[in-house]
Amino acid sequence: MSENIRTVKNATCTFCGCLCDDMELTVDLDEHRITKAKNACVLGRAWYAEHVIEDRPAAMIDGKEVDFDEAVEEAAQVLVNAKFPIIYGLSDTTSEAQREAVAIADYIHGTIDTTTSVCHGPTGMAFQGVGESTMSLGEVKNRADMVIFWGGNPAVSHPRLFTRYAVTTKGMFIPNGKKDRTIVLVDVRKTASDPVANIQIKVKPGKDFELLWALRALVKGKSIDPSIEKITGVSLATLEDLVDRMKKCNYGVIFFGMGLTMTRGRHFNSGALMALGTDLNEFTHFVVKPARGHGNVTGADNVVSWQTGYPFGVNFNLGYPRFNPGEFTTADTLSNRDADAAMFIASDPASNFPKPAIEHMKRIPVISLDPKQTITSLLAHVAFTTATYGINTTGTVYRMDDVPITLRKAYDSPFPSDEEILTAIKKRVRELMLSKYGTSGVRREAKVASLTPL
């Protein structure tokens, strides 16, 4: 460690949707690394320790180093010449960069989607159907005396959701912390989150909807047959007790995760839980919140929503935004082979997408923006190495409760930020589209997609 040390107070960790903004970073400016991250959880510590300046070209075409401008030109050409270009990712970058991505999708009459579509997209769809009784995390900390975690494992995915916001932390009206709270955990198996729960409910895999619907009925005073136990694995007595406690609490909250969105039912599962939360407001104050996994996926929802009117899976082929999950979402545009070019920003779909989608990524030209080398960046035709948001860049990010937070930079990076790269691509794309279609063509000419011949 050198002598050239800097301390950054109240920095924001951008690993998960908790966006803890009480980080105290010790930065070695000579070695360009963060040597200590006070208040960070195990995930945050790994995030800060491992995002260093890597020895890699800033821009590559087919794995060979090129000038930044050459890579931007090639990326712009790929996007403009494609019939069904898609843009995906955006959960681990700033909202300023997200805006540029939406602008590019608009200009190229392409499709923009975010990691939301394979995370809480179903929740977003349910939100449109049944609405959300919502809150800020500060309210949970200060008021919630009943906290339910459904279909998630915060101990490994959001460790400080327990310690800073919802379980052990003391609040204004919760002076004794965990002692003043009843914690309920609903899952199909035992997880690292189990120890914090007063009540652990194990549900049969794929039966969350039935369980939630039974709870809704009980909340509304309907009777439920004891055979609910055979269907869900949970006894009627347990359900009746839970409903009684939920109705009698002062302020209840349900955090929920992929156990609901990624399983049979998807948006129906999320919708059932959100409706349950709303129902309980006839008796007490009850809120629900999807636990968002990435640092700024909530920002992606916000930016895409306010710019297009829809949260994800948005297509501009006809010159105006259209929303259709299942058609314009990336798992589909890739698996169905609709996409003939793709730009993946701050995400690694080649690791985490369905097998047929990964196979199609290998057939089409891919542009990748990532601070790290990943399977996606390795298969990319044009690859940019980027500065890491919240470590090398400032910018705006949104916490899981839609609270915007401004990032504090720790040290500079020689690599450009996502925002810089996307702004450059946007400018070139606009020039190319104008020369191809003229000033009237960019907005009015319908570009109808055709399927890539098999």
Add this chain to the structure above:
Amino acid sequence: MTETMILIPGRTSEQGTALNKGKLKAEYQHETSMLDINTEDMERLGLQEGDRVRLSNETGEITVTCRGRKPEDLPHGVLFIPYGPPSSQLMAGETAGSGMPLSKHMEVKIEKVDV
């Protein structure tokens, strides 16, 4: 001997920290190839801790390493794996019009791999 079970890909602490080190590095690749399986299921299938098994379905197949879990912690017929490139090979592209592929509860055939 093969049996059909339900696979749940999900997060672990090790997977979350290892992905920061780099997804192409050994730690992440190791963690995303470890399969949690109920010890009674293991016994019935003739499996020991650390044995290799093949998981397969209509979409693909992978070979992973067994980690035993107590029956009171992991139900019979339920498998858990830290999500990553191996589990993606078993994920089909069908999203039922939702945009979300079935990323948990995939039905898989499990059989011991003879080394």
